[in-house]
Amino acid sequence: MNKLIMTVAMVFMSTVALFAQNEQPAQQDSEANRKRSESDRKVYQLALRYNDLPAARVKLLELIERNPTNIQYAETLASLYFESGQYTSAAISALDVLEVSDKSLTGLEIAAYSLEQLGAMDRALPNFERHYLLTGNLFSLYKTAYMQYSLNRQEEALNSINMLVKSNKSSEEKVGFPKEDNTQQEVTLKAAALNLKGMVHIYQKNKEEAKEAIMQALELQPDFELAQENLKEVQKM
Known part of the structure; x- marks a missing residue:
């Protein structure tokens, strides 16, 4: 989730900067439209300055209606919804962007x-799958594998996991997991993927394969709490 928040923040800040430069709408129907959009952008910036997010969203909605082909406004609106925890609105507005x-x-x-x-x-x-295909982002690949596992698409999950494990970068990039003491533990994506592979094999009741994968995860990250718990689960099989 932290990776997404960083991305949203970058979009948010870059949009503010572009608005400050009085970027022109992608589609202008008239001089009146241009002036109205410029005014709306100014009000939007003031609303952000005063942390008045409802007012900022209203101005973005007006800008979107007036400039339907400029996805920057719609992306920023989706980002504001997400940052506010309005996930239904964020999802719908993001899907509109993708349209x-x-x-x-x-x-x-x-x-x-x-x-x-x-x-x-x-x-x-x-959406995770497509993001990975477009960017090669390994965290999106991990999320893809986890979603496939959660949806009981185990063979697809194993394919995604194997792709992740084979990537050299998976030993460098990290992902956070909650610990029993409510703190966060960072582990490499490779260790996380091997642990997930073990979880897939636990689900499939493949004890030896599950143990092997989880032990590999613990070799990389001996203090990986979730893998330690999964190893105990394997030993009960």
């Missing part, structure tokens, strides 16, 4: 994470 541009990385991320928060795993999965 205009199916390669919007912001739209894909916000749709994926918002739908996940809403429990719509089957709808979140394609």
